[in-house]
Amino acid sequence: MGADMGWVHRLKERLPKALYELMELAYSWIAYRKLLAAAREFQPDVIYERYNLYLLSGAMLKRKLKIPFLLEVNAPLVFERSQHSGGLSLRGLAKWAERRAWRSADFVLPVTNVLAEHVAAYDVPAERIQVIPNGINxxxxxxxxxxxxxxxxxxxxxxxxxxxxxxxxxxxxxxxxxxxxxxxxxxxxxxxxxxxxxxxxxxxxxxxxxxxxxxxxxxxxxxxxxxxxxxxxxxxxxxxxxxxxxxxxxxxxxxxxxxxxxxxxxxxxxxxxxxxxxxxxxxxxxxxxxxxxxxxxxxxxxxxxxxxxxxxxxxxxxxxLTWLSNAKRVVALAQRSAVADAPI
Structure with a gap:
């Protein structure tokens, strides 16, 4: 609830901002190894990830397994983090990571049309941007x-x-x-x-x-x-x-x-x-x-x-505006991606 979140919070407070951001990016490799191990056991048909800045593990797993990758985007985090929490130190690297994540996805799923404009600004093709608002149960x-x-x-x-x-x-x-x-x-x-x-x-x-x-x-x-x-x-x-x-x-x-x-x-x-x-x-x-x-x-x-x-x-x-409707749309998009990626 915004209070001290333990050792990660304390580490962030003590490290130079640039070093912490490099560690965020490096964590993608750790997350990728864990995802790969899980995927080998679970054999997924699709990867669905909620976007976070500097996290490229989903994109890496898509490249390895060659299965559809859908990326939910709730905020343009380069812009958001530049405005808050002391800003970004490695803004160029952050923009590269955001672009890489968004352009790697078969479909990017921003929660509003306004946010879709941020996604399109990274040259993500319009046909790969599908707005799915938040919903309720x-x-x-x-x-x-x-x-x-x-x-x-x-x-x-x-x-x-x-x-x-x-x-x-x-x-x-x-x-x-x-x-x-x-x-x-x-x-x-x-x-x-x-x-x-x-x-x-x-x-x-x-x-x-x-x-x-x-x-x-x-x-x-x-x-x-x-x-x-x-x-x-x-x-x-x-x-x-x-x-x-x-x-x-x-x-x-x-x-x-x-x-x-x-x-x-x-x-x-x-x-x-x-x-x-x-x-x-x-x-x-x-x-x-x-x-x-x-x-x-x-x-x-x-x-x-x-x-x-x-x-x-x-x-x-x-x-x-329900989670069930959203899930049906996501499944349909995953099926479209699977057909598009299928070998001829």
């Missing part, structure tokens, strides 16, 4: 209680519940929600339910205390995965206050699966799933106070919330 969320029961279980029956799930960081903008709750625009019965934890928790709790909102802001801390649907079911308004421009947020899929009125930035990657006024309230993140105005509108318009709830609930089936 419908059965997992089918067990969630009705909203009224979920609220009652949490002692929130008389509250209008704003909810957020996941690992909260400063860029998520939850501090804006708390400031808005302290304003005259916010109804007095609004309650903020934060399902999860993260490095920003202490600051947000301190902010709520300063503003006299401690009784109206609740953090659950880390909860078991099986408990998440019961918490999300209690939301009246589901919060996606900010998003990185290429992401396919898992929390968003969960909000939609439970038919919640979503408020989110009007960004291209989210518009691949969300339509303003149909299954979400989309605000212009570049304009001050548009998010807060959206919160006020949603809180004061129950009819609008119900409309967005219905639209959200229909979105999962309409766009087939």
């Amino acid at each position: 419908k059965a997992h969320f089918a067990i969630a209680p009705a909203a009224a029961q979920a609220k009652a279980d949490l002692g929130l029956s008389d509250k209008l519940v704003l909810g957020f799930t996941g690992f909260v960081r400063d860029w998520h903008g939850v501090d804006r929600v708390i400031n808005w709750m302290a304003s005259a625009a916010a109804p007095r019965h609004v309650h903020l339910l934060m399902v999860g934890d993260g490095p920003e928790r202490a600051a947000l709790e301190a902010q709520a205390s300063r503003l006299g909102l401690s009784e109206r802001v609740r953090f659950t801390g880390v909860v078991h995965r099986d408990e998440v649907p019961s918490y999300v079911a209690a939301f009246d308004i589901a919060l996606q206050p900010a998003v990185v421009p290429y992401a396919s947020p898992l929390k968003l899929m969960e909000y939609l699966a439970l038919g919640k009125a979503v408020i989110a930035p009007n960004s291209p990657n989210l518009r691949e799933v969300l339509t303003d006024g149909t299954n979400a309230w989309l605000f212009d993140a570049s304009e001050p106070l548009k998010f807060e105005a959206g919160l006020s509108s949603l809180c004061n318009d129950a009819e609008l919330r119900h409309k967005l709830e219905a639209g959200a609930l229909a979105t999962i089936d309409r766009l087939e």
Whole structure:
């Protein structure tokens, strides 16, 4: 949860950045040897890997075994790591590794069309780029209680519940929600339910205390995965206050699966799933106070919330945003690759 992760974390803190990055690349050989041993026993038909920077073991195994290699991409990690965590020391090497991994795959599977543009920029042919958004397990969320029961279980029956799930960081903008709750625009019965934890928790709790909102802001801390649907079911308004421009947020899929009125930035990657006024309230993140105005509108318009709830609930089936649908697409792509690679 962002804390000390043991000896690897300590090693990273002590080594020169360039040396650590070289060690990341060198680990590809160790991972390759382990994968090769496993593959000789398991005899796979396809390699499916989630992309990580400097990890080339999947590409190496494809070259050795000559079987299809599908690569899931959740972020352009050269770009992302250049912006965060002190940046990259060996940026040229990192770009080479990213290009090598992406171009080695039979199919690259970015989670949004925006991310697909990053992949295409490395000269990956368009026919080998297949966008597959993140999804949900419908059965997992089918067990969630009705909203009224979920609220009652949490002692929130008389509250209008704003909810957020996941690992909260400063860029998520939850501090804006708390400031808005302290304003005259916010109804007095609004309650903020934060399902999860993260490095920003202490600051947000301190902010709520300063503003006299401690009784109206609740953090659950880390909860078991099986408990998440019961918490999300209690939301009246589901919060996606900010998003990185290429992401396919898992929390968003969960909000939609439970038919919640979503408020989110009007960004291209989210518009691949969300339509303003149909299954979400989309605000212009570049304009001050548009998010807060959206919160006020949603809180004061129950009819609008119900409309967005219905639209959200229909979105999962309409766009087939489930892991089962994703798995079927992956299998079909693997079969296409196997046919293409078959000897004549």
